[in-house]
Amino acid sequence: MPKTRSFRLGVAGPVGTGKSSLIATICRELADELRLGVITNDIYTDEDARLLRSAGVLDPDRIRAVETGACPHTAIRDDVTPNLIAVEDLERDFAPLDVVLVESGGDNLTATFSPALVDAQIFVLDVAGGGDVARKGGPGIARADLLVVNKTDLAPYVEVDVEQMVKDAEAARDGKTVLALSRKDPASVARLKEWVRNMTAHVSTGDHTPVDPGPMAPHSHIGEDGSVITHVHTH
Numbered sequence: 001m002p003k004t005r006s007f008r009l010g011v012a013g014p015v016g017t018g019k020s021s022l023i024a025t026i027c028r029e030l031a032d033e034l035r036l037g038v039i040t041n042d043i044y045t046d047e048d049a050r051l052l053r054s055a056g057v058l059d060p061d062r063i064r065a066v067e068t069g070a071c072p073h074t075a076i077r078d079d080v081t082p083n084l085i086a087v088e089d090l091e092r093d094f095a096p097l098d099v100v101l102v103e104s105g106g107d108n109l110t111a112t113f114s115p116a117l118v119d120a121q122i123f124v125l126d127v128a129g130g131g132d133v134a135r136k137g138g139p140g141i142a143r144a145d146l147l148v149v150n151k152t153d154l155a156p157y158v159e160v161d162v163e164q165m166v167k168d169a170e171a172a173r174d175g176k177t178v179l180a181l182s183r184k185d186p187a188s189v190a191r192l193k194e195w196v197r198n199m200t201a202h203v204s205t206g207d208h209t210p211v212d213p214g215p216m217a218p219h220s221h222i223g224e225d226g227s228v229i230t231h232v233h234t235h
């Protein structure tokens with residue numbers, strides 16, 4: 001029986017924290033070792049997919065985009081069907097794949113993936129967002145399988161104490177892994193690589209149970225006609 005189901009790994013986090021760059025790093029570091037595919041989620045465009053294709057880190061046909069419309073967290077949490085179809089199409093077209101990385105659209109601090117879509121998830125913060133962000137908590141910070149504190153090379157310029165930020169994050173996470181990362185720091189990239197490798201092994205042996213980090217905070221959007229749309233995520 002051919003293997004058709006990959007390990008589906010979500011990458012979420014606020015706008016601009018480095019999700020696409022982290023996925024590019026994983027592809028650059030592991031594409032020789034693991035069979036990879038990528039799904040990106042953008043609100044109105046396929047820009048992240050185009051950026052990743054142009055980075056030259058993976059066969060461009062293995063990188064596909066889902067356009068989510070106005071509410072990026074809906075596509076990774078409430079109505080995951082377009083993403084599931086995209087993942088399954090990729091798995092079928094390039095079978096067998098070991099890992100499909102699913103990048104969420106940049107969203108607010110509380111958007112996380114549904115376990116119906118991914119087996120494990122990485123939540124990405126960056127030091128430029130401020131040293132106090134890790135203390136603010138929220139489902140991704142507290143319960144994602146891995147929390148990345150990204151762009152540590154920028155810490156001196158934004159006067160953030162990375163060690164303290166990591167300590168605060170660890171306290172919010174009950175000991176779950178926190179990784180201080182910079183794509184310019186090979187030792188941190190090696191730790192990221194090791195985490196992905198280990199999680200891939202755990203998932204493939206059935207030794208990992210997907211965890212739902214929990215719902216995002218209630219919030220409202222202004223619709224195109226000016227109406228207020230309120231979301232209360234209950235699952």
Ligand SMILES: Nc1nc2c(ncn2[C@@H]2O[C@H](COP(=O)(O)OP(=O)(O)OP(=O)(O)O)[C@@H](O)[C@H]2O)c(=O)[nH]1
Pocket residue numbers: 014015016017018019020021022048105106107150151152153154181182183184
């Ligand atoms: N200095 C530094 N810059 C980084 C690092 N990683 C990413 N960046 C930069 O941060 C910016 C945002 O990175 P992206 O990877 O596009 O972030 P994103 O989270 O995918 O952004 P959205 O998809 O718009 O939410 C880009 O200018 C990257 O070059 C890093 O380790 N160090």
